[in-house]
Amino acid sequence: MKIHEFQAKDLLRTAGVPVLAGKVVRTPAEARAAYESLGTSVCAVKAQIHAGGRGKGQVTGTGQRGVELAKSPADAERIAAGLLDQTLVTIQTGPAGQLVRQVFVESGCNISRELYCAVLVDRRVGSPVLIASTAGGMDIEEVAATTPELILSEPFDPDRGLAGWQARLLASKLEIPVASWRHAENFFRRLCRAFVDLDASLLEINPLVLATDGTLVALDAKMTFDSSALYRHKDITLLRDQAEEEPAEIRAALAGLSYVKLDGTIGCLVNGAGLAMSTMDLVKLHGGEPANFLDVGGGADVNQVTEAFRIILSDHNVKAILVNIFGGIMRCTTIATALVEASKTIGFSVPLVVRLEGTEVEEGKKILAESGTAIITADGLTEAAKKVVAAAASQA
Amino acid sequence: MSILVNRDTRVICQGITGKVGEFHTRGCLDYGTRMVGGVTPGKGGDSVADLPVFNTVAEARDATGCNATMIFVPPAFAADAILEAIGAGIELVVAITEGIPVLDMARVLPVLKDSGSRLIGPNCPGVITPGECKIGIMPGYIHTPGHVGVMSRSGTLTYEAVWQLTQLGHGQSSCVGLGGDPLVGSSFIDILTLFEADADTHAILMMGEIGGSAEEEAAEFVKHHVTKPVAAFIAGRTAPPGKRMGHAGAIISGGKGTAEAKLAALRDAGIEIAESPAGMGAAMARAIERSR
Numbered sequence: 001m002k003i004h005e006f007q008a009k010d011l012l013r014t015a016g017v018p019v020l021a022g023k024v025v026r027t028p029a030e031a032r033a034a035y036e037s038l039g040t041s042v043c044a045v046k047a048q049i050h051a052g053g054r055g056k057g058q059v060t061g062t063g064q065r066g067v068e069l070a071k072s073p074a075d076a077e078r079i080a081a082g083l084l085d086q087t088l089v090t091i092q093t094g095p096a097g098q099l100v101r102q103v104f105v106e107s108g109c110n111i112s113r114e115l116y117c118a119v120l121v122d123r124r125v126g127s128p129v130l131i132a133s134t135a136g137g138m139d140i141e142e143v144a145a146t147t148p149e150l151i152l153s154e155p156f157d158p159d160r161g162l163a164g165w166q167a168r169l170l171a172s173k174l175e176i177p178v179a180s181w182r183h184a185e186n187f188f189r190r191l192c193r194a195f196v197d198l199d200a201s202l203l204e205i206n207p208l209v210l211a212t213d214g215t216l217v218a219l220d221a222k223m224t225f226d227s228s229a230l231y232r233h234k235d236i237t238l239l240r241d242q243a244e245e246e247p248a249e250i251r252a253a254l255a256g257l258s259y260v261k262l263d264g265t266i267g268c269l270v271n272g273a274g275l276a277m278s279t280m281d282l283v284k285l286h287g288g289e290p291a292n293f294l295d296v297g298g299g300a301d302v303n304q305v306t307e308a309f310r311i312i313l314s315d316h317n318v319k320a321i322l323v324n325i326f327g328g329i330m331r332c333t334t335i336a337t338a339l340v341e342a343s344k345t346i347g348f349s350v351p352l353v354v355r356l357e358g359t360e361v362e363e364g365k366k367i368l369a370e371s372g373t374a375i376i377t378a379d380g381l382t383e384a385a386k387k388v389v390a391a392a393a394s395q396a
Numbered sequence: 397m398s399i400l401v402n403r404d405t406r407v408i409c410q411g412i413t414g415k416v417g418e419f420h421t422r423g424c425l426d427y428g429t430r431m432v433g434g435v436t437p438g439k440g441g442d443s444v445a446d447l448p449v450f451n452t453v454a455e456a457r458d459a460t461g462c463n464a465t466m467i468f469v470p471p472a473f474a475a476d477a478i479l480e481a482i483g484a485g486i487e488l489v490v491a492i493t494e495g496i497p498v499l500d501m502a503r504v505l506p507v508l509k510d511s512g513s514r515l516i517g518p519n520c521p522g523v524i525t526p527g528e529c530k531i532g533i534m535p536g537y538i539h540t541p542g543h544v545g546v547m548s549r550s551g552t553l554t555y556e557a558v559w560q561l562t563q564l565g566h567g568q569s570s571c572v573g574l575g576g577d578p579l580v581g582s583s584f585i586d587i588l589t590l591f592e593a594d595a596d597t598h599a600i601l602m603m604g605e606i607g608g609s610a611e612e613e614a615a616e617f618v619k620h621h622v623t624k625p626v627a628a629f630i631a632g633r634t635a636p637p638g639k640r641m642g643h644a645g646a647i648i649s650g651g652k653g654t655a656e657a658k659l660a661a662l663r664d665a666g667i668e669i670a671e672s673p674a675g676m677g678a679a680m681a682r683a684i685e686r687s688r
Binding site for chain 2: 121123124126127128157158159196199201226228229231232262270271272273274275277278279280281282283284285290293297298299326327328329357358359380381382385
């Protein structure tokens with residue numbers, strides 16, 4: 001789950017990680033008032049969307065950047081007016097961009113150096129790690145690819161947290177002046193503590209600023225959470241901004257389904273993430289374009305599977321549906337029953353190609369045959385893919 | 397021979413009194429697995445599928461002599477169940493549970509490392525040695541005894557691959573689902589090591605997916621340490637960057653973990669590639685043929 005920068009900074013402030021004062025606003029007039037109340041000579045006015053690359057991103061039509069500095073109340077108002085209710089296109093939003101619904105007006109600070117740090121779980125090490133680099137403000141993926149030696153990494157135990165010496169070692173390697181080590185130690189250790197306490201999956205500070213007064217400040221903050229751990233963080237689930245998410249994906253999440261909308265015409269309903277990805281690959285290999293990734297999971301019941309069909313059909317680009325089920329935990333009878341149910345209640349407006357294998361496959365095929373539902377059956381993957389691509393083409 | 401499990405493996409189920417735990421315990425019994433009991437705290441003394449239920453793993457071990465456990469405990473309690481199994485000295489811990497918080501697993505792994513236990517999963521279909529022992533949720537009938545070792549990060553994709561092998565007449569020595577979570581107990585390299593050492597495994601088929609670098613590491617290992625023919629498939633070639641495809645680990649970020657990078661590494665290690673998920677069995681057959 002993603003949250004906005006201003007929300008992440010609220011969480012960091014509570015965790016004792018230094019951030020600048022700021023206010024989130026929804027109108028240009030509020031932006032002016034926020035500037036005045038913050039009382040600094042320079043403020044940053046930042047679009048709040050669930051995507052990075054805002055500083056280099058551009059507002060459609062005007063070319064205004066997603067983050068700009070305001071030197072007066074009028075400035076803040078003007079910048080906010082240029083962002084609010086406008087579409088911002090960044091390297092992470094895709095060409096369609098994202099609507100800006102709120103902006104964050106934040107105090108400025110005097111920057112001495114820009115660094116980078118992030119906390120995440122490293123699969124290879126098997127534990128959370130704090131990574132840091134002197135290449136602050138830059139695209140860290142680029143840095144990692146071209147100059148991996150500039151990326152420092154310190155693993156830590158989730159319960160013991162980052163040790164003081166590890167924080168000092170990083171400070172030393174980052175060439176942070178010794179006079180600021182006390183600040184660095186607090187900053188890094190509290191950041192790691194916040195990551196663990198909040199069950200985050202990523203906590204990225206880019207840039208991390210060494211200010212001219214010797215303190216460290218999180219100038220930006222990007223935070224995502226482990227969805228498997230949200231059950232123990234009800235307060236964090238409240239930070240979810242559904243306006244930033246694809247409506248069909250929200251609906252799927254409510255039904256316990258894993259759905260990702262794509263741009264093609266062939267709807268896919270599959271059990272298991274690996275097989276679902278492979279089914280998309282297969283559709284593409286045979287000349288089709290998948291309309292979605294949809295994993296109904298192992299334990300889905302008839303209601304969930306019916307909802308899955310509804311979600312797929314709510315995408316009007318869908319010209320045909322491929323059901324590919326290899327039953328394990330999921331029984332083919334569940335899918336077959338849901339398919340018949342969905343056909344009765346919602347009706348299929350597009351051709352449906354069904355490939356069933358695995359647990360209770362014969363019983364499942366029997367349910368389909370006896371129901372008289374209009375489906376195209378397929379044995380094996382290649383046949384299923386060819387049939388669904390042909391079916392979609394016939395609808396175009 | 398085979399790896400991890402065989403007809404002598406004595407298995408308990410943690411979470412046996414739950415609906416799913418009971419269903420799959422019966423499925424394993426039907427397959428011929430030597431299920432010897434189950435554990436659910438507070439339900440000791442009950443019986444499920446004619447098997448005794450114990451309150452703790454230690455009690456189950458003392459009473460049944462089990463050396464493997466299959467875990468169906470709900471996600472919020474599953475890490476604790478894994479730790480309990482490790483604490484009781486169970487040799488093989490197979491965690492089927494999906495949705496365990498990542499940091500819970502980060503707390504389990506150091507304990508696992510200092511123990512004599514091996515963990516498969518979590519979020520995996522389990523382990524099977526066809527005709528001998530099935531610990532997990534895979535449909536038994538698709539497997540056939542033979543000499544191809546199969547391993548994968550994805551459950552249903554493993555079934556697909558196994559089914560193709562069976563239809564082509566290539567039986568399996570053992571099949572291992574590693575699990576789709578970012579932190580799992582066993583890696584491709586761990587299982588490659590076992591397959592390479594197993595005289596009954598003559599060839600190895602692996603299914604990877606986008607995200608992380610486990611496949612690249614496996615390729616490097618194969619290049620230097622595996623003498624048997626290896627074939628591979630990578631799921632997610634068409635997945636767009638930045639979108640998480642179901643598995644917590646399956647995401648391409650900043651050009652890392654792409655299918656292309658993984659395929660290049662696998663090819664470089666001399667591994668036969670299946671271009672289509674429909675061609676996984678055929679790729680294995682080609683690799684076996686080529687090695688003759």
